[in-house]
Amino acid sequence: MYSRRxxxxxxxxxxxGVALSGSVMGMSAQSYRRIIGSNExxxxxxxxxxxxxxxxxxxxxxxxxxxxxxxLCDVMESQxxxxxxxxxxxxxxxxxxxxxxRKVIDDRKVDAIINAxxxxxxxxxxxxxxxxxxxxxVEKPSSHNMKENELLVEAAQKYGKVVQMGxxxxxxxxxxxxxxxxxxxxxxVPYKAVAFYNNSRGEVPVQRKAPVPQGLDWELWQGPALRxxxxxxTWDYNWHWYGWNYGTAEAGNNGTHELDIARWALQVxxxxxxxxxxxxxxxxxxxxQMYDTMEATFKFPGNKIIQWDGKSRNGYSTYxxxxxxxxxxxxxxxxxxxxxxxxxxxxxKLIKEFRSVTNEAGNTLGGGGDMTxxxxxxxxxxxxxxxxxxxxxxDANVSMAMVHYANIASRIGKGFKIxxxxxxxxxxxxxxxxxxxxxxxWEPKL
Numbered sequence: 001m002y003s004r005r006x007x008x009x010x011x012x013x014x015x016x017g018v019a020l021s022g023s024v025m026g027m028s029a030q031s032y033r034r035i036i037g038s039n040e041x042x043x044x045x046x047x048x049x050x051x052x053x054x055x056x057x058x059x060x061x062x063x064x065x066x067x068x069x070x071x072l073c074d075v076m077e078s079q080x081x082x083x084x085x086x087x088x089x090x091x092x093x094x095x096x097x098x099x100x101x102r103k104v105i106d107d108r109k110v111d112a113i114i115n116a117x118x119x120x121x122x123x124x125x126x127x128x129x130x131x132x133x134x135x136x137x138v139e140k141p142s143s144h145n146m147k148e149n150e151l152l153v154e155a156a157q158k159y160g161k162v163v164q165m166g167x168x169x170x171x172x173x174x175x176x177x178x179x180x181x182x183x184x185x186x187x188x189v190p191y192k193a194v195a196f197y198n199n200s201r202g203e204v205p206v207q208r209k210a211p212v213p214q215g216l217d218w219e220l221w222q223g224p225a226l227r228x229x230x231x232x233x234t235w236d237y238n239w240h241w242y243g244w245n246y247g248t249a250e251a252g253n254n255g256t257h258e259l260d261i262a263r264w265a266l267q268v269x270x271x272x273x274x275x276x277x278x279x280x281x282x283x284x285x286x287x288x289q290m291y292d293t294m295e296a297t298f299k300f301p302g303n304k305i306i307q308w309d310g311k312s313r314n315g316y317s318t319y320x321x322x323x324x325x326x327x328x329x330x331x332x333x334x335x336x337x338x339x340x341x342x343x344x345x346x347x348x349k350l351i352k353e354f355r356s357v358t359n360e361a362g363n364t365l366g367g368g369g370d371m372t373x374x375x376x377x378x379x380x381x382x383x384x385x386x387x388x389x390x391x392x393x394x395d396a397n398v399s400m401a402m403v404h405y406a407n408i409a410s411r412i413g414k415g416f417k418i419x420x421x422x423x424x425x426x427x428x429x430x431x432x433x434x435x436x437x438x439x440x441x442w443e444p445k446l
Contacts, residue, residue: 040066041067042066042383043067043070044112045070045073045098045113045114046071046083046113046114047073047074047101047104048073048117049074049076049082050116050237052139052166053086053116055168055373055376056116056372057086058090058373059372059373059377060376061087061090062373068093070095070096070109071104071107072095073100073101073104074099075217076221077099080098100217101117101128101129102128105129111135111383112135112136112162112379113136113137114376115137115139118221118246118247119246119253120245120246120247122139122141122148123148123149123151123152123444124224124438124444126155127152128444130156130158130163133161134161136161137166137376138152138164140166140252140256141253141403142393142396143400143404144252145433145436146404146408146423146435147434147435148436149401150397151444153394156393162379162382162389162392163393164391164396165400166372166375167256168371168374168375170260170375171371171390171391172356173356177354178334178336178341181343182265182329182334183267186334187327187329187334187343188332188346189329190265190329191266191303191304191305192304192307193262193263193306193326193327195261195306195324196324196325197255197310198310198311198317199322200314202283202313203286204286205286206287208231208232209229210230211230213235218230218235221235222439223439223442224439224442225246225438227439240253241287241288242289243289248407249291250291250292250312251294251296251308251406251407252407254323255403255406259399260391261336262327264399266304266327268300269300269398269420270401270423271298271306271401271405271420272300272418273298274296274297274409275296275297275414275415276294276409278293278406279293281293282314291410293313294308295310296406300420306402320335324337330346332351338356340355342354375391401423408430409430411433412433414427
């Protein structure tokens, strides 16, 4: 059994195909960067320095990643200061601190941007970066709505840049292994997947107009979103639940991951039908404005089905864990989560259980771990042409469509048929929510 550090080191070296001599290993980090950085070092920036930041310490600081962090960008001053303090423990140089992502994009020396901003910024900010000649690692959900889903794919193709979504389980060795076995028939014909997530999120404050927190650029935080007065508790995390102007609810916040695993296992693209049962079930009078409980069903060609069971504020572990995916086949069943996969035969007998040595955040706030490190490293190596992306946006955004269908169905209160080729919805009410309204001058344009 490898230690976590040895596992990461072995995986990183293997994926990059790096052979290091004893003399190089004995050099200081600064000298090492000067030698191998002359022809392939990547200059990167991080925009959005919140809870996902810790996931980027390791892949950026690793010497054989051969990257230089040029900017730490966030609209909240305290986030920039905290990020610099934390990164100073990982690297021996000082990146610049910046409030405005547009200034980072204007710097021609920046090769790639990690876009970890709030949901409403993901596609607009990524398209800005692509137009500015940058490669993009965009955190999930990569789009806020179906129109953005299409626009980001078109932008990646138009500008010829590498775009990876941050669904890091695509870079998980144990997940890749069992998905490959499923595709080879280990459970016969896979016909159904249940993606699930449960958490015990508590009460959130009712929104009240409040002064903008010190150090926050509220105008720039809103960016592409329609303008409104600041309300307390909004900027840090609760924007997820404070209406559709910013967030994509729990389906976008967490369902993105497991729905993607389900679609990957079943080898399907767009569904031909979507329906949901969703409602706010807990703390009825608090400030949470969206559903906190959802059961969604997506039907696909070939008589295949994906279901999403999301319980944001009920911690009961229906499936034995807080999050994961169960894949049913004609000859068996597989359970997959971030730490393991378990294979059963058709009678429910345990055939194989594999527990990974990786350490990836589950359903708690914050994030990072071995999968994120491997996923970001995969992004860096794809930019250099050394490997293919594990989650290219043209494929990742097919999975994203299920998130948007679920949210749309919950908002209009009915299911609908879908064109399985292009993803368009055969429902007028649904199509009214295909896109969203933007603040004047902030509409994403290719």
